[in-house]
Amino acid sequence: AQTVTQSQPEMSVQEAETVTLSCTYDTSENNYYLFWYKQPPSRQMILVIRQEAYKQQNATENRFSVNFQKAAKSFSLKISDSQLGDTAMYFCALNGNKLVFGAGTILRVKS
Amino acid sequence: DAGITQSPRHKVTETGTPVTLRCHQTENHRYMYWYRQDPGHGLRLIHYSYGVKDTDKGEVSDGYSVSRSKTEDFLLTLESATSSQTSVYFCAIREGTGPEQYFGPGTRLTVT
Structure with a gap:
């Protein structure tokens, strides 16, 4: 079974600051992909980055980068120079044999 | 823009009624997916299709059926809607051989 865990339900950051969203996962697959998706209030799911x-x-x-630690099964997303438009729900997702999502982290960027 | 549309975008229906949601794509992608999004669960796979008339179940398929008679259309049917099926439904496609999935705008379904 594949699982994805996002342990931070909500986070906030000041505009222009840097924030890191956490994600851990588990899979028995050897070949897989990891993704971060952004879901703004419009509800549209937008692919941000893949690994x-x-x-x-x-x-x-x-402005988006990841810290991929394969042995630790960790895949965090760093957003630099945060902008108001980055306010959204962010989902970590794992694609081994199927695409599996975490529960999401709500990020609020404050002016 | 992966050329995906979903209809309707919003629907309110009563318990026990049948409901069909439509996903339409314009770019001839082979793989299509239906997900539901609920608070605390992220997105969960309901059914997917890997070609015309070729479909398979996902994680939360009970109470749902799908059909794909044309490459461009993937239909999700709730035979007898229940309140537990109140959710936001997303269609997605996968382009070519890449692993990325691209999503439609979603349909908010409320079952009263």
Whole structure:
């Protein structure tokens, strides 16, 4: 079975600051992918970043980067220079044989 | 934009009535998925399709059926809606051989 755990139900950050969202997972698959999705109040699910498990280098997309610790089964998302538009629910997801989501973390960016 | 639309976007229905949600894609993707989103659970897979007339169950398939008679349309049916099926329903597609899934705008279903 695959599981994804997001232990922070809610977080807040000041505009322009950096915030890190945590995610741990479990899978018996050797080849898998990890994702972070963003869901703003519009409800649209937006793919933010992906990481292939076989790659040691951490993925980066502009202000978004991950810290992938394969042995610890940890996959955190760092948002730098937070903007008001980053306010959203963020979901960590694991794709081994199926896509499995965590429960989500609500991030509020304050001005 | 993966060219995914869902209809209706909002629906209120009564317990015991049948409901069909439609997912439409314009780019000929082979894989299509239905998820439901509930507080505290993230998104959970209901059913998925890997081609016309080829479907399989997901994690929370009880009470739901699907059909895919054309590549572009994937229908989710609640044969007899219950209050526990009040949720937001998302359709997703997978492009080519990549692992990423892209989502439609969602349908909010309320069963009273």
